[in-house]
Amino acid sequence: MKEMMIDENEKKKDEKFLTDLCECYLFLHYKCVPDELLSICVPCLLKAALKKEECEEAQKEKEIALLALSHIDRYYFFRQELFLNEIKEIIQHHQEHRNLTQLAYQSAWTFLMNRLYYANNLESLIVNELHFGREAARELDELAKSVSRKIKEEDEIEKEGKEVFIIREWFCTINYFLSSCKLWNAEFVKLIGSIVRVFLFSKDNHRRISIQCVYLVSDLAKNRNIGIEALMDEGAIDLFSEEMNQSTLKVDTIGKCLFFFMNASERLKEKTDGEAEEAKRKTTKRKVFEKLEKEGFEDIITSLYGEISLINENVIDTLSINVYDYFVNI
Known part of the structure; x- marks a missing residue:
């Protein structure tokens, strides 16, 4: 296949056949792709995905091309000139015209996100432009x-x-x-x-x-750019309250639930600069306190307290052994 791909790329006669070869190669051999073949596969498949036709057959072809690209491991480095303008155009065109399938669109994002490993400069593009x-x-x-x-x-x-x-x-x-x-x-x-x-x-x-x-x-909850009030307003606290009321929970899942409340409680206890921000923190703290009190959350935490040492043996994020670190008090 490698020899065929190199040969077809040099001939530049049968574009569809080269596209098929690139897709097959990435699906079968994505864990070990030589640089020489990446420089063939990436432009070829991006070109296939850039086609503007919107019939069902064209959508399927774009879906397969982008899915194959999404298989390229994030630890492969290749120059941004090989992909950046094309993947940006693919994503932006879809945002305007909805010309991709749901799987194709997700695959396009996976391919771009995987390039972050070697290119932190893509963050602004991903967040603010796309x-x-x-x-x-x-x-x-x-x-x-x-x-x-x-x-x-x-x-x-x-x-x-x-x-x-x-x-x-x-x-x-x-x-x-x-x-x-x-x-x-x-x-x-x-x-x-x-x-x-x-x-x-x-x-x-x-x-x-x-x-x-x-x-x-x-x-x-670890991301301090996200306000606790936003997490509460969007239903995050309801999610964990409901999850912790499940009759059977695995140790790692319990750990994630407790980790959320430990972080939320810690952040709500921290005083902020400025009167307005401090007043906002206290208001949010009261809202969270009232919600957790209504849910009987402290009883749930207390019932799980004996398992925290066991949980810490099985999770990456270490939990506090002080039960009061999970409570929001006013």
Whole structure:
């Protein structure tokens, strides 16, 4: 295949055949792609994905090309001249014309996000120009509605349909963004709400997805660019309260729930600069206190206190052994 790809690239006679070869190679051999072949595959598949035709066959071809590109591991370095203008145009054209399938669009974002490993300068493009927070929120809302409708109409509980697969892929991309990027804007507040809505539809039907929601929102509490009030307003506290009332929870899931409240409590105890900001903090603190008191949250924490040492042996984020560090007092 390698020899055929190099040969076809030099001949430049059969573009469709070269595209097929590149797709097959990346799907079969994505863990070890020589630089020589990356310089062939990336431009070739981006060119295929840039085609403006919108018929069903063209959409499928673009979907396969972008899915193949998304398989390229983030640890591969290649020059931005090979991909940046093209992937930017693909994403922006879709935002304006909706010419890609849901899987194709998610794959385009995965391909771009994977390039962050060697290019932190892409953060501003991703956040401010391509509006990742807004787009991920919109896509998750649409996918959740689609899956919920199918469950209602066809009773497709616990089935790994295409939409469920795409949701899980979005979560992987969001998680990588959260661990790699420091930039944040107001659009990400809506993304929190979308993740919570996915949790609500999935908690009884797709347990793997609901647990991913718990992990994502728990990690968001560490980001000091996100206000605790925003987390509460978008339903994050409801998510954890509901999750911790489950009859059976795995140790790592309990750990993520406790980690969220430990971080929230710590941040609400910290005094802020300026009268207005301090008044806002106290108001938020009271709102959170009243909500958790209504939920009986302190009783839940107390019941789990004996497991914290066990949890700390099995999780990355260490939990406090002081039970009061999880409470919000006024």
